[in-house]
Amino acid sequence: MRDVAVIGVGMTKWGELWEKSLRTIFVETALLALDDAGVDRIDSMYVGSMSSGLFVGQEHIASLLADYLGQAPVPSARVETACASGGLALRLGFMEVASGMSDVVLVSGIEKMTDVNGYEATYALGTAADQEYEGYHGITFPGLYALIARAHMEKYGTTREQLALVAVKNHLNGSKNPLAQYPFKITVDSVLNSVMVADPLRILDCSPITDGAAAVILCPIETARKMNKPVVKIIGSGHATDSIALSSRKDITWLEATYQAGKRAYAMANKKPKDIDILEVHDCFTIAEICVIEALGIVEKGKGGEAAENEITYLEGKIPVNTSGGLKAKGHPVGATGVAQVIEIVKQLRGEAGKRQVKDSRIGMAQNMGGSGGSTVVHIFERE
Amino acid sequence: MRDVAVIGVGMTKWGELWEKSLRTIFVETALLALDDAGVDRIDSMYVGSMSSGLFVGQEHIASLLADYLGQAPVPSARVETACASGGLALRLGFMEVASGMSDVVLVSGIEKMTDVNGYEATYALGTAADQEYEGYHGITFPGLYALIARAHMEKYGTTREQLALVAVKNHLNGSKNPLAQYPFKITVDSVLNSVMVADPLRILDCSPITDGAAAVILCPIETARKMNKPVVKIIGSGHATDSIALSSRKDITWLEATYQAGKRAYAMANKKPKDIDILEVHDCFTIAEICVIEALGIVEKGKGGEAAENEITYLEGKIPVNTSGGLKAKGHPVGATGVAQVIEIVKQLRGEAGKRQVKDSRIGMAQNMGGSGGSTVVHIFERE
Numbered sequence: 001m002r003d004v005a006v007i008g009v010g011m012t013k014w015g016e017l018w019e020k021s022l023r024t025i026f027v028e029t030a031l032l033a034l035d036d037a038g039v040d041r042i043d044s045m046y047v048g049s050m051s052s053g054l055f056v057g058q059e060h061i062a063s064l065l066a067d068y069l070g071q072a073p074v075p076s077a078r079v080e081t082a083c084a085s086g087g088l089a090l091r092l093g094f095m096e097v098a099s100g101m102s103d104v105v106l107v108s109g110i111e112k113m114t115d116v117n118g119y120e121a122t123y124a125l126g127t128a129a130d131q132e133y134e135g136y137h138g139i140t141f142p143g144l145y146a147l148i149a150r151a152h153m154e155k156y157g158t159t160r161e162q163l164a165l166v167a168v169k170n171h172l173n174g175s176k177n178p179l180a181q182y183p184f185k186i187t188v189d190s191v192l193n194s195v196m197v198a199d200p201l202r203i204l205d206c207s208p209i210t211d212g213a214a215a216v217i218l219c220p221i222e223t224a225r226k227m228n229k230p231v232v233k234i235i236g237s238g239h240a241t242d243s244i245a246l247s248s249r250k251d252i253t254w255l256e257a258t259y260q261a262g263k264r265a266y267a268m269a270n271k272k273p274k275d276i277d278i279l280e281v282h283d284c285f286t287i288a289e290i291c292v293i294e295a296l297g298i299v300e301k302g303k304g305g306e307a308a309e310n311e312i313t314y315l316e317g318k319i320p321v322n323t324s325g326g327l328k329a330k331g332h333p334v335g336a337t338g339v340a341q342v343i344e345i346v347k348q349l350r351g352e353a354g355k356r357q358v359k360d361s362r363i364g365m366a367q368n369m370g371g372s373g374g375s376t377v378v379h380i381f382e383r384e
Numbered sequence: 385m386r387d388v389a390v391i392g393v394g395m396t397k398w399g400e401l402w403e404k405s406l407r408t409i410f411v412e413t414a415l416l417a418l419d420d421a422g423v424d425r426i427d428s429m430y431v432g433s434m435s436s437g438l439f440v441g442q443e444h445i446a447s448l449l450a451d452y453l454g455q456a457p458v459p460s461a462r463v464e465t466a467c468a469s470g471g472l473a474l475r476l477g478f479m480e481v482a483s484g485m486s487d488v489v490l491v492s493g494i495e496k497m498t499d500v501n502g503y504e505a506t507y508a509l510g511t512a513a514d515q516e517y518e519g520y521h522g523i524t525f526p527g528l529y530a531l532i533a534r535a536h537m538e539k540y541g542t543t544r545e546q547l548a549l550v551a552v553k554n555h556l557n558g559s560k561n562p563l564a565q566y567p568f569k570i571t572v573d574s575v576l577n578s579v580m581v582a583d584p585l586r587i588l589d590c591s592p593i594t595d596g597a598a599a600v601i602l603c604p605i606e607t608a609r610k611m612n613k614p615v616v617k618i619i620g621s622g623h624a625t626d627s628i629a630l631s632s633r634k635d636i637t638w639l640e641a642t643y644q645a646g647k648r649a650y651a652m653a654n655k656k657p658k659d660i661d662i663l664e665v666h667d668c669f670t671i672a673e674i675c676v677i678e679a680l681g682i683v684e685k686g687k688g689g690e691a692a693e694n695e696i697t698y699l700e701g702k703i704p705v706n707t708s709g710g711l712k713a714k715g716h717p718v719g720a721t722g723v724a725q726v727i728e729i730v731k732q733l734r735g736e737a738g739k740r741q742v743k744d745s746r747i748g749m750a751q752n753m754g755g756s757g758g759s760t761v762v763h764i765f766e767r768e
Contacts, residue, residue, distance in 0.1 A: 001483060001484060001485070021516065050443060051437045051443050053435045053437045053438045053508070053511050054437045054438065054443075056515075057507075057511055057515050057519070058511055058514075058515045058516075059434060059435050059438075059464060059466055059511040059512055060464075060465060060466040060511065060512040060513075060628050060754055060755050060758060060759065062464070062465050062625070062759065063465060063466075063625040063626065063627075063628050063641075063754065063755070063758040063759040064514060064628050064758070066625045067625060067626065067627045067628065067632070067758075071625075072624075072625040072626055072627065072641075073624040073625050073626060073640065073641055073644040074624075074625060075475075075623035075624060075625065076465075076625050076759070077463055077464075077465060077472055077476065077623075078463065078464045078465060079461055079462065079463050079464075080443060080444075080446070080461075080462045080463075080464060081444060081446050081447060081460075081461060081462060082443055082444035082447075088461055091459075092461065092476060095479065095480060095483055095485055096479060098483060098485075099385060099479055099482060099483030099484075099485070100385060100483075101385070101479055101482075101483070123441075124437070127437050127441055127442055127443040127444065128443055128444040129444075130442075130448065131440075131441050131442045132405065135441070239459035239461075240456075240457040240458075240459060241446070241447040241450045241451060241455075241456040241457050241458060241459065241460050242447065242451065242456055242457060243447075243451045243456065244444050244447050244448050244451065248451070256457065257447075257456075257457055260457040370444055370447065371444050371447070374444060374447040374448070374451075375444065375446065375447040375460070
């Protein structure tokens with residue numbers, strides 16, 4: 001298998017983009033990535049999208065978007081594993097270039113979530129849970145993550161303030177990201193006094209509903225080396241599954257799929273948790289970031305709550321987590337999130353992250369998760 | 385890249401399976417494929433499904449199904465390109481084994497379409513068309529294919545009877561397939577007197593709404609050669625896209641994506657149309673089979689209508705097409721269709737097709753199409 005590099009990244013401002021359609025958002029983003037890569041043709045493309053069928057009444061978007069980008073008849077595949085669809089798209093694009101089947105592959109993620117009302121959006125997101133054992137009985141994602149949070153607090157003594165600090169940190173980072181949906185700071189008090197969604201989670205513990213897309217261009221490393229930019233290589237890829245229903249898990253505070261995907265990615269990259277300089281994780285809820293950094297071995301089991309409190313995951317900390325603002329502040333157009341994480345890592349490793357630039361970072365990791373952890377995709381990147 | 389073989393196939397009877405859930409149908413089918421392959425573990429899996437979100441209110445099925453098959457934490461990806469989702473799943477599974485990333489990959493397709501009412505099913509299928517330019521204005525798939533049929537009749541003199549003969553042939557084949565949804569013969573008269581759906585297409589020109597799944601197991605050719613079965617190798621794979629809206633095409637009687645995907649598959653396999661012994665094509669409507677065999681170069685442009693009339697596509701003809709009964713008689717659970725086509729080809733090449741066995745077939749082709757032709761995946765298989 002060949003070594004693969006990310007040579008172009010593209011993202012536009014995320015938010016409630018009512019004046020733009022799915023295809024418009026995609027094309028704007030993909031053109032930015034092509035421009036950044038300095039290429040005008042692709043061999044193949046992938047689109048990660050969780051539920052364009054339920055959100056905008058449109059399936060078959062892989063062909064639709066290839067056509068609107070002026071790239072038909074290239075092969076174009078839509079892939080889905082709930083909120084980890086973007087990470088999955090990257091993994092398959094990586095595999096296609098690594099295998100030698102294609103040279104230039106566009107990997108994108110997209111979701112347009114605000115064209116439906118709140119009830120419909122909650123239903124669409126709920127299809128990432130086990131409908132027969134969870135959804136049809138009335139539980140939604142804030143409820144599932146609230147169960148995880150409550151269990152983590154009981155088992156490890158994680159506090160309500162520690163949850164809030166994850167949101168505070170990510171908004172602080174997000175305030176330095178002009179493309180974020182909510183680029184402003186918040187305080188622990190504002191989190192603790194925000195509207196209750198599912199006890200103990202309040203509205204400022206939750207990532208928002210967002211319209212957005214993200215795109216990157218992959219190619220063989222030899223091609224990337226000829227370009228006038230720092231070379232960012234994909235050195236590890238891991239993907240794993242778990243039961244999508246919480247009730248089937250031995251310990252709901254432990255994200256087994258994240259552990260397994262991380263293990264595979266570390267093994268392929270020949271790296272350990274201590275080698276990672278920067279990390280983007282799937283903080284769909286504050287408790288998620290806490291559980292994820294434990295499952296990835298960044299902190300000990302049960303110690304995730306202390307990480308933001310001790311500021312080790314802050315921009316200036318030992319291992320900055322979610323320098324982009326995370327899902328919390330940047331926004332969470334579900335299918336796009338996994339690709340946007342990659343963009344943040346690439347920008348950081350290239351030294352193009354502006355006010356939120358982490359000094360001397362060479363190895364970055366992105367962890368993208370579906371549902372309450374039923375699927376996870378992890379990638380590790382290295383700047384040459 | 386490594387050579388890849390299909391070593392196991394599994395399919396259960398298709399139809400209106402109201403007593404079984406999506407996960408049950410999948411597991412039954414996947415176990416048959418594993419049993420046929422003689423393996424009890426997989427490295428990775430793919431699930432082709434067009435719209436589990438709209439049909440059964442469940443996304444994230446790749447993880448759900450891997451878990452119910454007892455295979456979590458293996459990587460599992462759902463892929464979609466409308467009705468060509470099954471073919472796309474095969475292509476990605478093929479790529480994964482060919483690349484050396486995995487050794488044993490399960491490729492499946494599934495759709496459970498009869499848990500919703502007719503209006504909802506028509507809406508869900510309509511999401512494969514361009515909703516902004518087609519669907520929202522009221523046209524459905526029978527209407528789109530009726531436009532193609534009318535144009536083909538005007539341009540090439542294709543007759544109403546020739547359309548009917550495609551259905552008659554496929555039902556004749558289907559009457560010999562015990563797993564088909566409608567395993568019985570029909571006559572030209574019954575087609576011509578059946579209910580009008582969208583002029584000139586009548587109900588017996590249309591494939592049905594079906595619940596069903598299909599699964600195959602892929603592995604490197606060296607592994608397959610050690611087994612006690614005829615070895616069926618994947619020698620060509622092509623995937624191409626086109627505008628999903630008919631109005632954007634120069635000639636609506638010509639399936640450009642099928643032509644492009646066929647061209648790529650022929651090139652990879654180093655074969656020509658005349659080398660193909662048996663062919664499964666995407667006859668979602670009778671006119672589709674006519675246009676597809678033209679685009680694949682099996683007959684000349686405009687001569688597709690004569691093929692069934694002259695019986696060259698019959699079981700005993702020069703090139704048997706849709707020996708399984710096709711989508712018309714076998715049924716069309718959209719995401720499963722592309723994988724079921726592969727199963728028919730493998731059974732024929734192995735000499736296991738029972739009453740519908742074609743003698744001396746060594747090279748088979750499967751063509752799976754999304755929407756009105758906006759995506760197509762073509763594979764070529766050879767028995768060693």
